[in-house]
Amino acid sequence: MTDTTATRDTTVSPHIDIAPGHAAFLLDFDGTLVDIAPTPDSVVVEPGLAETLIRLRDLCGGALAIVTGRPIEQVDHFLPGVPTAVCGEHGVAIRRHPGDPISRDTLLELPPAWLMEAERLVAAWPGASLERKRAGFVLHYRGAPEAGSLMEAAMRSWLEGQSAFELHPAKMAWEIRPAGIDKGNAVRALMEAAPFAGRRPIFVGDDVTDMDGIRAAELVGGVGFRIPEDFPTPHAFRMWLRHYAEVRAWDV
Template sequence: MTTPSPSAYSSSGPLAPSLDRAAFLLDFDGTLVDIAPTPDSVQVEPGLIDTLLRLRDLCGGALAIVTGRPIAQIDHFLPGIPTAVAGEHGLTLRRSPDGAEEPVSASPIPTAWQQQAEALVSQFPDTALERKKAGLVLHYRGNPAAETPFRTAIETWLSGQDIFEIHPSKMAWEIRLAGIHKGNAVEALMAQAPFAGRIPVFVGDDVTDMDGVRAAKAMGGYGYLIPDDFRTAHDFRAWLAQLGENA
């Protein structure tokens, strides 16, 4: 196991390795941006683009977004910034900005489930269906009364099969391929340049990020969660900006 290097910035936040040795693997929703009522309505905070660009340059390009979203959505919100993106919890992977998205070999969500999900969301105002390449998410942030009906429906769909799993998220239920998680994504990214040989720093905010936290720590790096290690996502972003300013 690699021994973490001395902290580059620790006086007002968690430890981080010196930037010439660090690799940053960051969640998007609830971490780099605040949670919004719907996935499409998130806002990129002023100054975040500059922070990420500076950090990317200082750590030799070893900056990745590890997200539950499809890669195309990260390109929309953070165009040209991350060196690499792991989308849909690691189901899809792009290792460089000009690289191709690695092919996905996955079973698609059954059409019947998608149709039933559409019908279910239509019954509950202020809820949303998010489609993915090999999964879907039912969001109930705008209508907490939908939490139990959504879970019950998903459990019914998944009964008797072992290809897909149900995963809780913040005010949402997700159907995802079994065995796909952010820990795998962290390991895959850290295996190749410009990440290989560096000390991983993974930051997230949700139960779906725990696999990424564990993977980073297992490699001798750092794994942090909001609100356990940073009180809010804004506090994390301020810490991230300070890292670059103090370099």
């Protein structure tokens, strides 16, 4: 049987008629630039991705940012030497230019009791994992699918009677983070200043958490796309991104 995956991945994609000189690329990391992995630490960066991102950034006059739920330090770990802006933890932390210091919002401290309960919950479900962040944490249940509903119920009970933190669904995960923090706010913050200001943002993501970023991009005249609705796989998007960076240089 002939494998048609590669053909399908590279030919099915939306048409984006925005020249690099007018574009700002705002890209999610997990499930978009890299394939989803069993754990956050086990993702693999495809060979050539760093070169594509550097070429794209140069074409767009520096208007390229990674907008992710991960801490900025993790993006630097997986994409060393890639000169790009990064919004980490859904916009809690922002580095607007390569080499700039990271600016972080002042947020309430996460109740220690929640983390203790989260650790006990993960210990009871082999395959589940706890991802700590400065402003919250994520419980992953990809390795223990049957734990998902129990995790949701427990986390909702911790949040009762307060409004400073919110529960957000993700792919095979539940995240607690400060109220009002989302990728839409991150997009708006980036688009206020050079080199992003005045350009049309192109936001690409894969998860429900990316919808805030897509809506924010569209509100300022940009476009947004999701995997798999618009690109069938992360690989298809990476192939499209490489193609755009290689053939649209004449539009600059």
